[in-house]
Amino acid sequence: MRHGLQAKVVALAVICGYLAAPAVAQDMEVSVYTGWQTAPHSRISGDYPGGGDYDALIGWEGRSFEMPPYYGVRGTWWRNERFGFGLEFTHTKVYAPDDERAALGFDRLELTDGLNIVTLNALRRWPDQWKGLTPYVGGGLGLAIPHVDIETAAGDKTFGYQVTGPAVRLIAGASYDLNERFAVFGEYQFVYSSNEADLDGGGSFNSDIKTNALNFGLSLKF
Template identity: 60%
Template sequence: MRHLILSTAAGAALLAALDSPAAAEIELSLYTGWQTLPHSRLSGELPNNAGSYDELVGWDGKSFQMPPYYGARATWWRSETLGFGVEYTHTKAYAPDDVKSTLGFSRLEFSDGHNVLTANVMRRWPDRWGDITPYVGGGLGIAFPHVDAKHNTGSRTYGFQVTGPAMRLTAGASYPISERFSVFGEYQFTYSSNEGEFEDGGTFKTDIKTNALNIGLSLNF
């Protein structure tokens, strides 16, 4: 599901670009980096009528453990300064051991991605710092995490869920290393409001925020 949504969105952006004026530029970017999460409240109903809960969770991003944190972005630059596109980010969130123990979970994580897909607006300033091009961007979209939870009542939840709206903010700078390729570094913030379900009657509600320092490679054509 994750790959289907990403492929469909990116494909739509590229088809639109092919119909655009010849002066338009397409930029495809891949990145990874260091992703962290601040605390947020997690509340809902435990599986099998085991009670309600409301806990402050210090999520762990585990950026460099498999599956790694990464992202992909397609931007259609309509002019030298203004662009539109789509972006997918595979962020991660793991509940710490003390929270899992309190709530009766042996697993409680969005580990095959707390996936975020957005439609973006981008702004850049070429020639502002010589060959270095600063840029900013923002987007709105959806979160569709892979929920991985195992509760001591026997409930097992494992699969993708569309859990709510999401947004992102990005600020960075790129540097060309050839006619078509450039490298970039950026800070990125994502926010999502999530409501989902555990098997056997459980529910969860939480706002997930991420902070990331990204490095990546872009292809321009």
């Protein structure tokens, strides 16, 4: 998927279409969030375009509030007071530090118009606990669809969206109702994604990337 914003548009269209299904008695909820996202070290490996291989441990940077920012959208169908399922899209980011990418022979090494994650989630909540707070936990399985932005010192450039492998999401947080329609929430998210990308010119990029995020956001119920 190397066509501009196609990956994001498809993911968001799926969520919107899902939420536009015929109305039922259960609650629907759309949540948007941003926050502070980081990524611990992970090993990268692969082949350079034109030959040769590389293997190194990279200390990724998240830079959550730099453009393009970190954000997410989640649609949840609560089947009853406690259990729900839905879809979630997260625009996560990782940058290789300048000195580490340069030492490997890269002028650019980042997934920054998104290490985009789309998952199908299952959630469990405990309504109206602790002075109106509703704790919840959840997990999801899906795909990593990053925008691969990699350029070697030799000038070989890869710039586009790819489906790179499976992803797993874990969530724990709490929400607080402002009224019948709106709620605010805070949560922790862990995401694991296995990424195998193709580099233009015949090379490859492989890395299992883990991200941690503290999110805050707003939910609309209908």
